[in-house]
Amino acid sequence: MRMSELDNRSLIRFMVGAVLITVSLSGILLLGASTMVMAQSVDDYVGPATCQACHADNYEEWDGTAHSNAFTDEAFQSEWQSQGSPSECLECHTTGYDATSGEYAFEGVTCESCHEAGLTMAVNTAPELCGSCHTGEYGKEKFAKFQEGIHSNSGVTCVDCHMYEDNHRFEVESKACATCHTDDDIHDRRLILDLQGASLESEAMYEELEAEYNELVNSLGGEEERTTLMTYVAIGGAGIIALISVVVAIYYYRYRGA
Numbered sequence: 324m325r326m327s328e329l330d331n332r333s334l335i336r337f338m339v340g341a342v343l344i345t346v347s348l349s350g351i352l353l354l355g356a357s358t359m360v361m362a363q364s365v366d367d368y369v370g371p372a373t374c375q376a377c378h379a380d381n382y383e384e385w386d387g388t389a390h391s392n393a394f395t396d397e398a399f400q401s402e403w404q405s406q407g408s409p410s411e412c413l414e415c416h417t418t419g420y421d422a423t424s425g426e427y428a429f430e431g432v433t434c435e436s437c438h439e440a441g442l443t444m445a446v447n448t449a450p451e452l453c454g455s456c457h458t459g460e461y462g463k464e465k466f467a468k469f470q471e472g473i474h475s476n477s478g479v480t481c482v483d484c485h486m487y488e489d490n491h492r493f494e495v496e497s498k499a500c501a502t503c504h505t506d507d508d509i510h511d512r513r514l515i516l517d518l519q520g521a522s523l524e525s526e527a528m529y530e531e532l533e534a535e536y537n538e539l540v541n542s543l544g545g546e547e548e549r550t551t552l553m554t555y556v557a558i559g560g561a562g563i564i565a566l567i568s569v570v571v572a573i574y575y576y577r578y579r580g581a
């Protein structure tokens with residue numbers, strides 16, 4: 324009787340211990356797996372061809388742009404190779420670059436550089452996204468310059484100007500400016516077109532006319548001379564008008580008299 328009681332107790336203890344160990348082991352495994360997913364490892368990226376299957380329009384716009392060619396681009400390749408192909412360049416010229424292993428998922432700035440790895444399909448319009456690459460010497464300090472400008476302070480984003488109607492070429496279209504700078508805006512739409520160089524031609528014409536006018540004024544000499552000249556012109560003009568009036572009066576008198 325006592326022997327079997329002891330057996331039962333150690334069996335229960337053994338089973339409880341086994342359950343506890345299993346639970347904590349799977350907990351550790353689950354935690355590890357979830358942190359691996361969050362880190363977006365190189366294997367999480369599916370590549371632009373996968374997105375193309377359902378988003379053909381976006382793919383076609385993006386294909387052939389500076390973003391899609393950011394790695395294969397001759398200018399990049401020659402500079403990169405001349406420096407001995409340093410891996411830190413790949414941070415912005417490839418997709419899914421992993422600094423610890425030096426590996427990357429795809430060449431160039433692809434869909435998943437901006438929409439997160441895999442089929443997350445996240446949309447991020449924050450200037451900080453563009454600014455993560457468009458910074459430093461190679462990025463021509465675009466982000467810092469943007470932050471100093473009036474648009475940044477007014478809440479306007481890179482995407483507002485560079486992705487008019489969601490275009491994935493990232494070229495700025497003048498229509499993009501007109502979405503905000505309308506005719507009844509204090510900053511008239513024409514001002515914006517002027518600033519974009521649309522009226523440079525008429526500006527040149529204006530300058531030419533102004534120069535001609537100044538030349539004419541100068542050729543008339545000083546203020547005093549000009550006044551005398553104007554007086555002569557006035558007297559002469561009045562004389563001619565008086566003469567014409569007299570001639571007309573004489574003809575009229577003769578005609579009435581006849």
Ligand code: HEC
Pocket residue numbers: 369370371373374375376377378434435438441442444445446
């Ligand atoms: C099997 C088809 C399919 C594939 C593959 C696919 N998508 Fe989508 N995606 C959709 C559908 C459907 C929608 C919702 C309708 C829409 O907005 O066009 C969508 C929406 C989106 C949106 C907008 C989400 C929003 O909140 O407005 C983005 C961004 C996007 N996809 C990016 C991607 C990227 C990047 C890839 C490749 C990594 C990809 N998609 C692959 C079908 C797909």
Ligand code: HEC
Pocket residue numbers: 396398399400402403406409411412413414415416455456457458459461462463465
């Ligand atoms: C922080 C991100 C970042 C890093 C790191 C980076 N670049 Fe770039 N690079 C850019 C961006 C953004 C542009 C586009 C600049 C523009 O046109 O305004 C660019 C453009 C270039 C261009 C001009 C390409 C052309 O078609 O004219 C070359 C060449 C280049 N990078 C080489 C390199 C090399 C070599 C390295 C490493 C030593 C490097 N980059 C590291 C972001 C980066």
Ligand code: HEC
Pocket residue numbers: 371374375378381382383385386390432433434435436437438446447448482486489491
């Ligand atoms: C340089 C960053 C960048 C790259 C590269 C990029 N996108 Fe986008 N995409 C954006 C941003 C930002 C928006 C949101 C635009 C907006 O809301 O005005 C967007 C919007 C979208 C949308 C939703 C709007 C729409 O047109 O239906 C889809 C779908 C999409 N992108 C798919 C793609 C696919 C597919 C690729 C690759 C072929 C790609 N994107 C590459 C930044 C990017």
Ligand code: HEC
Pocket residue numbers: 389390392393394396399414415416417432436437452453454455456457481482485493494
């Ligand atoms: C992952 C890094 C990365 C992100 C994010 C990114 N870009 Fe770029 N972008 C580049 C690189 C690199 C180039 C230059 C590629 C080359 O010419 O070799 C470039 C080129 C460009 C160009 C063309 C420049 C030229 O000289 O023709 C424009 C415009 C541009 N990016 C705008 C944007 C905007 C707007 C966003 C945010 C929606 C954005 N980029 C997000 C890396 C990035």
Ligand code: HEC
Pocket residue numbers: 450453454457465466469474479480481482483484485494495
């Ligand atoms: C108010 C509108 C506006 C905003 C906001 C804006 N840009 Fe631009 N961007 C322009 C214009 C206009 C040009 C010059 C015309 C062109 O080259 O397409 C330009 C040129 C560029 C170029 C060089 C393109 C080339 O062909 O040389 C890059 C890269 C760029 N912008 C990136 C950005 C980034 C990144 C942001 C946000 C941090 C941003 N821009 C915000 C209007 C804007």
Ligand code: HEC
Pocket residue numbers: 473474477479480483484495497499500501502503504510515518519
């Ligand atoms: C999303 C809206 C939006 C877009 C798109 C936009 N702007 Fe603006 N812009 C503003 C706002 C807001 C201001 C701040 C001044 C104001 O209240 O009008 C501003 C200010 C300006 C100013 C300064 C005016 C001043 O009095 O100092 C200029 C110049 C300008 N924008 C040119 C442009 C050009 C060029 C484009 C296209 C490449 C453009 N903007 C696109 C909203 C926009």
